[in-house]
Amino acid sequence: MKCIVWFRKDLRLTDNPALLEAIRLKADIIPLFILENHNRWQPGGASRWWLHHSLADLNSKLEGKMVFRQGKAASILKELIVESGATAVFWNRRYGPEDIAIDTALKSELQDKGILVKTFNSHLLFEPWEITNNQGKFFQVFTPYWKKCIAQANISKPIPPPPEIQLLDYTKNSLTSLNLLPTQPDWATGLRQTWTPGEAGAQERFDHFLGDLKGYKGNRNRLDREATSHLSPHLAWGEISVRQIWHGIYAHIASNLAIETDALTFLSEIGWREFSYHLLYHVPTLPQQPLKPQFANFPWQENPSAFKKWAQGLTGYPIVDAGMRELWHTGYMHNRVRMIVASFLIKDLLLPWQDGEAWFWDTLVDADLANNSANWQWVAGCGADAAPYFRIFNPVLQGEKFDPEGNYVRRWVPELRLLSNDFIHKPWQTSSIKLKEAGIKLGSTYPEPIINHDKARLRALEIYKSLP
Ligand SMILES: Cc1cc2nc3c(=O)[nH]c(=O)nc-3n(C[C@H](O)[C@H](O)[C@H](O)COP(=O)(O)OP(=O)(O)OC[C@H]3O[C@@H](n4cnc5c(N)ncnc54)[C@H](O)[C@@H]3O)c2cc1C
Incomplete structure (x- = not known):
């Protein structure tokens, strides 16, 4: 079977369920990234810089066989299916209102054509629709929301990176054809000095942060101390999964009970991320219109x-x-x-x-x-x-x-x-x-x-x- 794995906000090999399912089925894999230039919330300038480097990192792990395309996701996927003879498309879910609309329509269209489509959760600990209040409605207050999450938490263990991936070569355009980097002027010097986009950079940040976790609760608001994790861009692009973080933190607590309070405070910040997704899913107008x-x-x-x-x-x-x-x-x-x-x-x-x-x-x-x-x-x-x-x-x-x-x-x-x-x-x-x-x-x-x-x-x- 030939299977397209469509990467979006999951630019990693570890704990990537869509990729790992394709490997489990022994598919020949076409790894694809589409720069969707018709959507309202396309990546801004700084995110494009990050995206370039993150894709470069992922592509190097995929033997340079990532397919890079630009345009409308539906047309590109249909085109690539015809071109390659792929019979399956797998992806990890995303939650922006426009993204959901695109993915839902595409899934049913491809399924109607007899293509096997599988989708997975790789971005969140809890699907936004899983957690509801006693009236069966979405939460608008964080504390009871997070309490319910914790009570319900049965977070699966992250899946290790695959030892081997069977890749097909459909590359036509290189990463540079996406034009993600600033050129005139090149304003990214400070970004280059500050960050290492990619899976290894994300893991390094996390390991470093675990060493510094003690004191997070007291210091996280101090501007003159490097007390927080700086994991946000890595999480935004899915270079590390939130399940890796969850289990990494719990393993750390088990080996050092003295950091429990700091660790749980940190996890509640991860909870705010979950809550934000919960809200965006239930209130699709959140980016433009006041909720009240x-x-x-x-x-x-x-x-x-x-x-x-x-x-x-x-x-x-x-x-x-x-x-x-x-x-x-x-x-x-x-x-x-x-x-x-x-x-x-x-x-x-x-x-x-x-x-x-x-x-x-x-x-x-x-x-x-x-x-x-x-x-x-x-x-x-x-x-x-x-x-x-x-x-x-x-x-x-x-x-x-x-x-x-x-x-x-x-x-x-x-x-x-x-x-x-x-x-x-x-x-x-x-x-x-x-x-x-x-x-x-x-x-x-x-x-x-x-x-x-x-x-x-x-x-x-x-x-x-x-x-x-
Ligand atoms: C006006 C405003 C705009 C923001 N815009 C973004 C944004 O576009 N992207 C973004 O990731 N965060 C945003 N945040 C939330 C927060 O400021 C950043 O997530 C945090 O500063 C990232 O630093 P860190 O990874 O060191 O955080 P840590 O303290 O180490 O927290 C760990 C992780 O928890 C999550 N998190 C922490 N605080 C929040 C929060 N208040 N809301 C949601 N998730 C949180 C992030 O994923 C973060 O990486 C915004 C906050 C404000 C007040």
């Missing part, structure tokens, strides 16, 4: 200049600017700062959360439709289990709490590096003598705050309170 209908007519401002300053890290609030510059340079931002910059955009500047979501989509290497939209809605207060409307992050206090010595700010906003710890998060309150000593001229070497936070906070509270 009373937010539909929110009086957003129009202010392209403020948006640009936010995106470029030139708001005059050091913690916001540090986060936005970290994002631009590395394609990543610490979770705490994501919340701070998102709150600033939405509640201080009153700019639509969808604009921030789109910027993140383009610039994050871990851009993930479920996680990104659920979290933007969470910060805006219009999502499930969302931050209450009166929770408006104060960028100065947040900086002082989570970056007490200002090291994170000094790293990403080097023009402030000579400011003392007392003022690093509020340079506009520094005396002119101290500013001069630090070589700072506000409004020239570093911006004045683009908005007064205290006034902006009151303005936002008024609006939020007046919502129906």
Whole structure:
């Protein structure tokens, strides 16, 4: 039997059920990747960079026999079936609303043509439809959702990588034909310095993180400590499976009970990822529309200049600017700062959360439709289990709490590096003598705050309170 294994968000050999089922059936395998350029949520710039390198890694493990195509998935698959004489197509499931529509239609069309189609779960611990509340409905609050998941958890062991794969050669186009890398200009230097996309890079991150797991609970919000796993882009592209993580963590707890609390806190973050997928599946409009209908007519401002300053890290609030510059340079931002910059955009500047979501989509290497939209809605207060409307992050206090010595700010906003710890998060309150000593001229070497936070906070509270 000739079988096409269609890789999507599962760029790995280990614990890849679609691939392993094709091997189990002793099929001759055609490994395929399609860059679907008709879909709304195509990978943004940073994700394309990641995707290129991840595919290069996978292709090298598949003896350079991956087939790379670009266009509409349905036409490409049908074409390849005719060309190769394949009688089976296997894939691992994905959960974006558009993806589900494409896959469902394709599955029935191919089955009607007598093609064997098999689909699997490789991306999640729990299928989004598996977990329901006592009324049989989907959960909108995280804690009971995760409790139910844990109670129901019977997570199968990850399947080891196959010793041998029987591959067919239908390559026509090389990976470079997908044009995933930036060229003019090549802005990816910071990404190259920060990341190793691919299965080995993912495993290395995970192993390294296991060694550092102690203290995760206490340190995960600290911006000046490397306390979190940085697994998000590897998970987004499926270079490591969430089942590998689950079992890896439990094996680690068994060998070292002292890390149990940290480990369970970490797994609950993985739980937020599951919850986001649960929400996206049940609320397909999550990426565009507020989950709470009373937010539909929110009086957003129009202010392209403020948006640009936010995106470029030139708001005059050091913690916001540090986060936005970290994002631009590395394609990543610490979770705490994501919340701070998102709150600033939405509640201080009153700019639509969808604009921030789109910027993140383009610039994050871990851009993930479920996680990104659920979290933007969470910060805006219009999502499930969302931050209450009166929770408006104060960028100065947040900086002082989570970056007490200002090291994170000094790293990403080097023009402030000579400011003392007392003022690093509020340079506009520094005396002119101290500013001069630090070589700072506000409004020239570093911006004045683009908005007064205290006034902006009151303005936002008024609006939020007046919502129906
Ligand atoms: C406005 C905003 C937008 C976000 N956009 C994305 C996105 O596009 N892609 C993305 O993967 N995460 C997103 N997050 C969630 C979170 O910030 C990142 O997952 C996390 O910072 C990744 O770092 P880490 O792997 O070191 O996390 P760790 O603390 O090591 O957590 C382990 C894993 O758990 C998951 N996770 C952690 N926190 C969350 C969360 N709040 N929601 C959902 N999953 C979580 C991630 O898969 C992460 O890799 C967003 C958060 C905010 C506030």
